[in-house]
Amino acid sequence: MSTLTKSNHIGRKISRIRELRDMKQEALAQALGTNQQAVSAMENSETIDDDKLAEVAKALGVTVEAIKNFSDEAAINYFNSFSDNSINQGPIGNQNICHFNPLDKLLEAFEENKKLYERLLEAEKEKNAYLEKLLEKK
Missing domain, CATH: 1.10.260.40 (lambda repressor-like DNA-binding domains)
Known part of the structure; x- marks a missing residue:
């Protein structure tokens, strides 16, 4: 043997x-x-x-x-x-994996900025209208 x-x-x-x-x-x-x-x-x-x-x-x-x-x-x-031997676990690697579509998040941010701009524009219009009223009274 x-x-x-x-x-x-x-x-x-x-x-x-x-x-x-x-x-x-x-x-x-x-x-x-x-x-x-x-x-x-x-x-x-x-x-x-x-x-x-x-x-x-x-x-x-x-x-x-x-x-x-x-x-x-x-x-x-x-x-x-x-x-779990996936790439985002343990000492093998620590990589970020997106669980959402980054483009969707970008579009959401764009839409929110657009709404904020519209509110700012509306506030400026109201302020201008108020100042015009004050000038007419004088």
């Missing part, structure tokens, strides 16, 4: 974290001050020295421990643990 053990392939973990952060190899290479081929070679390496790993972790915005302990299963479980 053979037992399957998961390898601790650091390069593959770096590749997965980079992909999850929606970063291309070129962008990581630029952040590390190297080229895309070097990043590709690093992602194919099973081990990486600690100094280089620290640089990569900083460029990816994660800790060295996060890279060493990364697993696809843990990442999937983390995102599936939310009760």
